[in-house]
Amino acid sequence: MFLFLMVFVSELCQNGLGYVNIMEEVIMHHNEHRRNWLVPEFTMSNELSEECEDYAKHLATLKIPDxxxxxxxxxxxxxxxxFPLSDPLKNSYTENICEFKNNNCVRYWSTAGAKCYRKAKNRRTKIEQSLADKFSAITWKSSVNIGIGWAPKNPANILVVRYSPPGNNPGEYEENIENEEFLDYYTLTAVNEEEIVKNPKTSGGSRDNALRKQINVTLFVIILLLSLNIESRPVFSASG
Structure with a gap:
């Protein structure tokens, strides 16, 4: 029984915390970018995140080539x-999708996307336009809520991120992509200053906290079982 519980907890920690770590990195990378661009940080939406995860799982079933x-x-x-966008007309949200092994999608959108956004629109290739759109989506000032979800796609993973209210709207770029002079030097790697890294804001509770609570409860049960097992053992005294 004890061995079974240890295996269960080990798998829970590896799978659950791996999921949590990727989510935390993605929101952290987004808000690093937002602070560098001097726009408000994103607030995590659990509803959007659940929808993102469902769509990532759906994309993983489409057998799209690596x-x-x-x-x-x-x-x-x-x-x-x-990867097809779920809302190409951006009626409800803007959406970025990528495939990854190392969790570097957001930083690529931030750096490579900035280079593409800097180019004149009529000179961008199809790929450059896509990256420019991803850059403007993560920079868009009036988009304040974010949803994040991912799913395995062997041998890599699929990341889906949604931003609300939707951005990249014609006629609104000037008021939402401010400080365009930053593009001259923004491609430099951002400095990760520990004193300004904040915990991501959440709305409607946190799925991550719920997972941690579940792990803590499991560990408590194991400790309790060990304690009971020790107390139930017979005590042998030495005879003179």
Missing amino acids: QKLYKDQEDFFVDHLA
């Missing part, structure tokens, strides 16, 4: 255009 993954310091741009 995409060329994002890499830093390449002389050419790549993007994952094979």
Whole structure:
């Protein structure tokens, strides 16, 4: 019984905390970008996140060929255009999708996307336009809520991120993508200053906290069982 519980907790920690860690990194990378761009940080929406996770799982069933993954310091741009957007007209949200092994999608949208956004629109390739759209989606000032979900797609993973209210609206770029002079130097790697890293805001409770509570309860049960097992053992005294 004890061995079974240890295996259960080990798998729960590996799978559950792995999911949580990726989610935390994605929101952290977004809000690092938002602080650098001097726009309000995103607030996590559990409803949007659940929908993102469902859509990521759906995309994983479509047998879309493996995409060329994002890499830093390449002389050419790549993007994952094979994944269909769930709301291409942006009626409810703006959506970014990528395939990843290393959790570097947001930073690629931030750096490579900035380079593409800087180019004149009539000179962008299809891939450059897609990356420019991803950059403006994560920078859009009036988009304040974010949903994040991902699903495995062997041998990689699919990340779906949604932003609400939707951005990238014609005629609204000037008021939502401010400080365009930042584009001249924004492609530099952001400095991760510990004193300004804040915990992401959440709405409607936190799925991450619920997972941690579940793990804590499981560990408490194991400790209790061990304690009872020790107390129930017979005590042998030495005879003179």
